[in-house]
Amino acid sequence: MSETVSPDKHNFDAYCGYHQNWQGSPNAILTQTNPHTPCGELLRRYWHPIAITGEIQTRPKLIRILGEELVVFRDGEGQFGLVHKKCPHRRASMEYGNCQQRGIRCCYHGWRFDVDGSILEIPGESDEQAVIRTKANLRLGAYPVIEFKGLLFAYLGPMEERPKFPIYDSFDISGMTMTPYAVHFKCNWIQVLDAIVDPVHTAFLHQSQFSDGFGKLGEIQFYHRDKLRFLGTASRRVGENIWVRVNELILPNFTQAGAAFACDGSEVRYFGRSAFTRWVVPIDDENCVAYAWGNFGERGDPHEYNNQEGMEIIEQGEIVNRSYEEKQLSPGDIEAVEGMGTISDHEKECFVPGDRGVGMYRNRIRKYCLDLQKGIRPPQPSDLASGSIPTYGSDTVLHIPQQDAESDAKVLIQTNDQVMDILFANDNDVGDVRDNKIIQAIQSITQSK
Numbered sequence: 001m002s003e004t005v006s007p008d009k010h011n012f013d014a015y016c017g018y019h020q021n022w023q024g025s026p027n028a029i030l031t032q033t034n035p036h037t038p039c040g041e042l043l044r045r046y047w048h049p050i051a052i053t054g055e056i057q058t059r060p061k062l063i064r065i066l067g068e069e070l071v072v073f074r075d076g077e078g079q080f081g082l083v084h085k086k087c088p089h090r091r092a093s094m095e096y097g098n099c100q101q102r103g104i105r106c107c108y109h110g111w112r113f114d115v116d117g118s119i120l121e122i123p124g125e126s127d128e129q130a131v132i133r134t135k136a137n138l139r140l141g142a143y144p145v146i147e148f149k150g151l152l153f154a155y156l157g158p159m160e161e162r163p164k165f166p167i168y169d170s171f172d173i174s175g176m177t178m179t180p181y182a183v184h185f186k187c188n189w190i191q192v193l194d195a196i197v198d199p200v201h202t203a204f205l206h207q208s209q210f211s212d213g214f215g216k217l218g219e220i221q222f223y224h225r226d227k228l229r230f231l232g233t234a235s236r237r238v239g240e241n242i243w244v245r246v247n248e249l250i251l252p253n254f255t256q257a258g259a260a261f262a263c264d265g266s267e268v269r270y271f272g273r274s275a276f277t278r279w280v281v282p283i284d285d286e287n288c289v290a291y292a293w294g295n296f297g298e299r300g301d302p303h304e305y306n307n308q309e310g311m312e313i314i315e316q317g318e319i320v321n322r323s324y325e326e327k328q329l330s331p332g333d334i335e336a337v338e339g340m341g342t343i344s345d346h347e348k349e350c351f352v353p354g355d356r357g358v359g360m361y362r363n364r365i366r367k368y369c370l371d372l373q374k375g376i377r378p379p380q381p382s383d384l385a386s387g388s389i390p391t392y393g394s395d396t397v398l399h400i401p402q403q404d405a406e407s408d409a410k411v412l413i414q415t416n417d418q419v420m421d422i423l424f425a426n427d428n429d430v431g432d433v434r435d436n437k438i439i440q441a442i443q444s445i446t447q448s449k
């Protein structure tokens with residue numbers, strides 16, 4: 001039988017729930033992404049994945065992206081279209097349209113539209129001049145679509161500002177199998193994006209899901225490189241090894257990290273690449289989706305995880321469809337970010353040094369939102385390189401035994417700096433040439449110890 005504690009032994013003065021108001025306001029500039037909002041207009045100046053190619057077959061599909069309802073389809077010629085939901089004639093929904101050999105036909109009156117929204121056919125109208133005038137003056141709203149490696153990408157901004165489609169070096173790594181996937185989150189996009197430049201959270205949220213090495217905090221550092229790239233690194237001591245893990249964000253929403261299962265810090269690894277190549281895309285202000293490729297191979301994650309459940313675990317630490325009890329026992333990223341509410345009350349956040357990466361990238365997005373309102377176009381990932389864009393999301397594990405506990409923190413930071421200097425120094429090379437130079441230079445670190 002437990003001993004009864006006297007009420008007089010409690011320090012009731014320490015409790016502050018009644019007087020402490022934890023209800024704050026969201027950061028409106030960052031969280032509002034519908035058309036004609038500052039961040040919504042900014043995001044429309046970039047290419048975003050909007051669907052998995054294999055999901056678009058013979059029937060149109062209704063989607064919602066950046067607060068706008070749209071219909072994506074594939075016609076008989078294999079062309080993909082992304083169009084406004086409502087037909088410009090009598091406003092019937094194009095989700096019920098019929099995909100033709102060329103274009104899509106409205107279910108209501110049979111008007112047929114090309115993938116660029118131009119009218120191909122107006123059946124049932126005998127006034128030829130009226131048909132000619134209508135074709136010349138009326139269009140179904142449409143956005144350009146690019147199919148790439150099993151994902152459909154769209155640009156939803158003004159055509160006169162359309163940027164080049166960015167090609168990252170991680171799109172073409174020798175021996176890598178890239179499988180498209182999507183994971184939906186019932187919360188604002190910023191809550192999901194935050195985690196990529198938050199190396200601290202992995203030590204607490206993911207230790208039991210991936211490896212003991214993830215549970216070691218190590219030394220955390222942040223980098224803001226050029227106008228778009230933000231990096232958060234963690235250098236950890238795992239036995240006689242030092243594990244340098246690099247998470248990266250290229251604005252506005254491209255993310256990569258190290259491996260989920262191929263690396264735990266116990267075995268030497270030189271510039272292992274990201275487990276995913278991912279974009280966090282707002283559906284609306286209260287929902288978003290992570291569109292990505294899972295990367296499998298010698299420099300990615302093991303092929304045994306190349307399935308839907310495996311990619312869900314790589315994405316957020318756990319499979320998506322679980323019981324409430326299972327979610328409480330082992331929460332993943334979905335539980336952490338959705339638990340903040342559909343839109344977090346950022347006004348009440350309490351930032352500490354470990355949140356520096358989050359603050360850095362948020363401030364930069366806010367700046368570009370405000371700049372755009374002044375007519376200043378935002379920088380583009382394609383500005384970062386004339387060819388493929390170098391990326392840094394990776395794992396490096398080096399055999400560097402601990403000399404003494406007091407100085408080990410300095411050794412961790414020094415090793416982290418050496419690895420990052422090598423990554424940055426090889427930005428002008430591409431593909432296997434860049435990777436081989438990086439690997440050779442990283443191998444030399446242990447030789448100098």
